[in-house]
Amino acid sequence: MDLLEIRKKLDQIDKELVRLFEQRMDLCRQVAEYKIETGKPVYDEERESQKIKSVRELAESEENKQGAEEMFRQLMTVSRRLQYRLLAENGQDMQLHFKAVDSLPKAGVRVVYQGIEGAYSHGAALQYFGDNVDAYHVKTWEAAMEEVEKGRADYGVLPIENSSAGVVEDNYDLLMEYHNYIVAETFLPVKHALLGLPDASLEEIKTVFSHPQGLMQCSEYLDSHPDWKKISVENTAVAAKKVIEEGDKTQAAVASEIAGRLYGLKVLQSSVNYNKENTTRFIIVSRQPIYKKTADKVSICFELPHKSGSLYNILSNFIYNNVNMVMIESRPVKDKNWEYRFFVDVEGNLGDSAVNNALKGIEEEAVNMRILGNY
Structure with missing residues (x-):
């Protein structure tokens, strides 16, 4: 033939x-x-x-x-x-325990973040809730999640992803460990500045403090001053606080300009990070399962056995219902060898029938499926 x-x-x-x-x-x-x-x-x-x-x-x-x-x-x-x-x-259809609201309550709320005043998490809280928000800090991300779950804070602010460094894996795990829900997100550009004492000059600097990632993100600028000693500290805001407390004009910090204003430091050089597009995505979590009626992103997580075709079969729920997946991240399930938990973001609203149908299919076929939030 x-x-x-x-x-x-x-x-x-x-x-x-x-x-x-x-x-x-x-x-x-x-x-x-x-x-x-x-x-x-x-x-x-x-x-x-x-x-x-x-x-x-x-x-x-x-x-x-x-x-x-x-x-x-x-x-x-x-x-x-x-x-x-x-x-x-x-x-x-899927029985949702989420409540749609016109807007998120912001007046008279308490907001918790990890770090100290001037940290980027603090900056994200101010960016989303406004400069007059009643915000306080704790030492760890887990402590922030616990504050929200126990009702001591109305909202928590946590970094979840950086455009250069990738996802914050520990915080993905915390989303499963605590019964809080993502209700919003905010994107904060990472703009490091070199901060010194009010009477310091660039020529006097001998030592620079910052978080290891801050030092790495500003390596091109810092390497242009080979005589400077670079020392890692807990975070960028701690670096700024250290400089003001020690009062040594030869010391500087790589931190945000927000930290500089809070601690009374002078900007010796602005925008010293080499990637000017570097941005961190922060999530806003609440213990209340609510979502804005205009929300357009749904985050879920589920577990799958280490078996051929299991992930494909689950994701086909999105394909058939014409739901667009925008992110997928996997984490090993604790104490279960070769089994994984997947975190997925899709476009849509919990009020959409297509999204509801896709989630119903995943709930039926996956293990421990949870809706983390619609925002």
């Missing part, structure tokens, strides 16, 4: 495949109607495993066995998506 004849036969087979596919989907619709009446779950792992085994046995070559398995896994995924949608249309 020549190529045209082969393609003609392929077209005939494809036409028959589509006819059979539509016939199969009609039967899947009937299955959904039965499950609506009986309350049976959509996802039946044992039934799907048996089905995969039987279709593999129908194929002759090992290559075709694998291909048949892949095709039928996809068919069953599409079938589940249809069934989830039909269940939602019949009032059996």
Whole structure:
């Protein structure tokens, strides 16, 4: 057969495949109607495993066995998506405990952040809540999450991702450990300045203090002064506080200009970090499961076994419902070898039916799925 004849036969087979596919989907619709009446779950792992085994046995070559398995896994995924949608249309959608609000309460609230006054987390709190916010600090990110969960603070401000350094892994883990919810986010540009005493000059500087990452982010500028001694401290605000407290004109700090204003330091050189686009994303957490009606990002997490195709099957819930995924991050599950927890951000609102259907599918198929927030 020549190529045209082969393609003609392929077209005939494809036409028959589509006819059979539509016939199969009609039967899947009937299955959904039965499950609506009986309350049976959509996802039946044992039934799907048996089905995969039987279709593999129908194929002759090992290559075709694998291909048949892949095709039928996809068919069953599409079938589940249809069934989830039909269940939602019949009032059996995901039961959300979140409440939609017009705006987030900001008046008279207490806000907690990690670090000390002048730290970038403090700057993020001021940026989101305003300069007059009742904000206080604790030593660790975990302590901040605990303050919120215990009700001693209305909101907590935590860094979650930096455009240069990547995600803050410890804070992802804290989102699972504490029953707080992401209600907002704010993006704070990282603009380091060289800060000195009010009567100091650039020519007098001999020692520079900062957080290790601050020193790294300003390495090009600092390396242009090879005679300067660079010393790491707990964070950039601690560096600024150290300079003012020790009163040594030969000492300077790499920190934010906010820290400089708070501690009465002079800007000896502004914008000394080499990446001028460096930005940190901070999340605002609350113990209240609320979201603004205009929220357009949903964060979730779930666990999956270390098994071929498990992540693909979960993410297909987004594909089928036309929900756009904008971020995925994985973390190992504590005390479970080779099992992972995935953190995913998608575009959308918890009031959207497509988002609701996708989350319903993930809730049915994953382990320990949680909605972390809509913001």
